[in-house]
Amino acid sequence: MANAVLTDFDPSGQGRGLFGVFRHRYLLQLLVRKELKVRYRRSVLGLLWSYVKPAVQFAVYFVAIGMFLGLNETMDNFAVYLFSGIIVMNFFTEAVRNATRSIIDNAALIKKIYLPRELFPVASVYVSAVHFLPQVVVLCVAMPFFGWRWDPTGILMVFIGFVLLLVLSIGLGLLFGALNVIFRDAENFVDLINMVITWSAPVLYTAVLVRDTLGETAFAFYQANPLVVIVELFHRGFWAPTVSHGVELAGQPLAQWLSITAATCIAVFVVGQLVFTKVSKRFAQEL
Amino acid sequence: MSTNTGAVAISAEHVVKRFTLRKTRELKELAVWLLTKRRGVGTESFLASNDVSFEVREGETLALLGFNGSGKSTMLKMISGVLTPDSGRIRTKGRLAGLIEVGAGFHHDLTGRENVYLNGAILGMSEKEIDEKFESIIDFAEIGEFIDTEVKFYSSGMYLRLAFAVAVHTDPDIFLIDEILAVGDEPFQRKCIARIKQFSEMGKTLIVVSHDLDLVSRICDRGIVLQRGVKTFDGQIDEAVSWLRGQA
Numbered sequence: 001m002a003n004a005v006l007t008d009f010d011p012s013g014q015g016r017g018l019f020g021v022f023r024h025r026y027l028l029q030l031l032v033r034k035e036l037k038v039r040y041r042r043s044v045l046g047l048l049w050s051y052v053k054p055a056v057q058f059a060v061y062f063v064a065i066g067m068f069l070g071l072n073e074t075m076d077n078f079a080v081y082l083f084s085g086i087i088v089m090n091f092f093t094e095a096v097r098n099a100t101r102s103i104i105d106n107a108a109l110i111k112k113i114y115l116p117r118e119l120f121p122v123a124s125v126y127v128s129a130v131h132f133l134p135q136v137v138v139l140c141v142a143m144p145f146f147g148w149r150w151d152p153t154g155i156l157m158v159f160i161g162f163v164l165l166l167v168l169s170i171g172l173g174l175l176f177g178a179l180n181v182i183f184r185d186a187e188n189f190v191d192l193i194n195m196v197i198t199w200s201a202p203v204l205y206t207a208v209l210v211r212d213t214l215g216e217t218a219f220a221f222y223q224a225n226p227l228v229v230i231v232e233l234f235h236r237g238f239w240a241p242t243v244s245h246g247v248e249l250a251g252q253p254l255a256q257w258l259s260i261t262a263a264t265c266i267a268v269f270v271v272g273q274l275v276f277t278k279v280s281k282r283f284a285q286e287l
Numbered sequence: 288m289s290t291n292t293g294a295v296a297i298s299a300e301h302v303v304k305r306f307t308l309r310k311t312r313e314l315k316e317l318a319v320w321l322l323t324k325r326r327g328v329g330t331e332s333f334l335a336s337n338d339v340s341f342e343v344r345e346g347e348t349l350a351l352l353g354f355n356g357s358g359k360s361t362m363l364k365m366i367s368g369v370l371t372p373d374s375g376r377i378r379t380k381g382r383l384a385g386l387i388e389v390g391a392g393f394h395h396d397l398t399g400r401e402n403v404y405l406n407g408a409i410l411g412m413s414e415k416e417i418d419e420k421f422e423s424i425i426d427f428a429e430i431g432e433f434i435d436t437e438v439k440f441y442s443s444g445m446y447l448r449l450a451f452a453v454a455v456h457t458d459p460d461i462f463l464i465d466e467i468l469a470v471g472d473e474p475f476q477r478k479c480i481a482r483i484k485q486f487s488e489m490g491k492t493l494i495v496v497s498h499d500l501d502l503v504s505r506i507c508d509r510g511i512v513l514q515r516g517v518k519t520f521d522g523q524i525d526e527a528v529s530w531l532r533g534q535a
Binding site: 024026027030031034037038041108109110111112113114115281282284285 | 306364367368369370371385391392394396397401404405408409410413414
């Protein structure tokens with residue numbers, strides 16, 4: 001008799017991965033709002049900090065690298081080149097760092113109430129996107145003054161780049177968020193990666209320099225880093241249309257490198273979700 | 288109003304849960320662990336649930352009884368999905384909400400109003416549902432004009448009353464209740480108990496964990512006694528309570 005009705009049963013605590021997040025999107029919104037509110041509580045500038053920090057960072061790099069090291073002289077619109085790369089790296093490092101901490105930070109909740117746990121890393125990435133988008137707006141407003149010409153392909157490239165960036169960040173966020181519950185080393189490891197990654201993509205220099213220094217073979221490995229191609233997609237969309245001559249970016253031929261990058265991002269994402277699903281069964285007892 | 292002929296709402300089949308006591312995870316231990324071929328280190332463990340099976344029918348009010356460390360809270364957490372059994376399985380039907388440590392989803396820096404929405408959403412309510420029940424929640428919590436104050440300025444009583452008010456306004460089919468009745472002063476406790484009784488009259492399924500045996504025998508019809516993770520008694524609440532008292 002009991003078995004007759006077992007069809008619409010849910011096994012306790014079995015998530016549906018990111019689909020569960022989609023079903024709880026109202027809660028996701030509230031978590032993001034909470035995060036932003038808590039982060040900027042009692043702060044006079046509030047969300048303006050998300051402009052001030054990249055602005056100062058930009059100024060420091062512009063003076064040090066653009067002026068002292070002379071990239072401003074040798075490159076057209078180095079400012080646009082620099083800023084469009086910085087915002088990608090800032091999004092990535094912030095998203096992954098906060099997603100890594102997100103499970104531990106929400107331990108009180110995770111130990112007591114069952115929710116799709118993916119909500120927390122996804123909320124962290126979402127918060128980074130809230131910081132990221134105004135910076136894109138600043139860039140868009142500034143670009144016409146640098147001689148930007150209408151370029152639908154470039155806009156498409158930025159859009160693809162952002163989607164890939166999201167997939168990569170959520171994947172790594174899930175992976176390290178879960179691992180951090182078992183090994184708190186994950187946090188430090190992510191800080192280390194973030195430090196290295198800032199220099200491993202062509203943000204503060206051009207990819208041409210890498211090829212000329214390391215040769216073609218090493219350059220291929222260099223381009224296997226998905227962030228290299230993603231940053232170059234942003235350069236293609238924001239910087240290239242402001243320059244009158246042809247530009248040489250990493251990730252060429254584009255179709256080939258775009259496929260490789262997309263495959264890498266998706267693979268990272270799948271691994272992240274699998275590890276997360278496996279480890280999340282132990283969250284409540286390990287935290 | 289409980290009828291034991293309803294459909295099955297919760298089914299637990301041969302549930303086993305073993306906790307391994309915390310291992311340290313330093314390099315030193317890790318090296319030992321690898322060198323000893325993964326034996327020896329950190330194998331101290333205990334069974335919080337040892338092959339426990341039971342079914343709960345819709346509309347039943349069940350108390351999980353037992354002394355400290357008997358595994359009743361673990362069972363409740365496995366039903367809610369917070370913990371996962373090592374083997375066996377637990378299945379539930381319908382929407383489930385827990386009054387497990389009310390206020391777990393509250394954030395000190397948000398106002399009462401913001402916390403009502405956040406906690407309501409955490410407990411599975413939609414925005415529209417919370418909008419509709421907002422007044423009723425505030426009335427129940429007796430918070431009044433403090434609703435737009437950050438909850439860190441609340442007295443502990445106000446805090447718990449608001450958290451409890453949100454929880455009882457969710458509309459689940461199954462209610463999991465863990466030691467909630469340490470909430471607030473006596474009048475508020477009476478109000479809470481009245482509310483919980485109302486739920487059982489509405490035909491909701493209740494599972495209550497409490498050490499207050501007199502209280503559970505007023506709320507529940509059925510009792511399961513757990514001892515060191517083993518189900519040792521399952522039957523009428525009065526019999527379960529006297530059985531447990533006989534063990535003391």
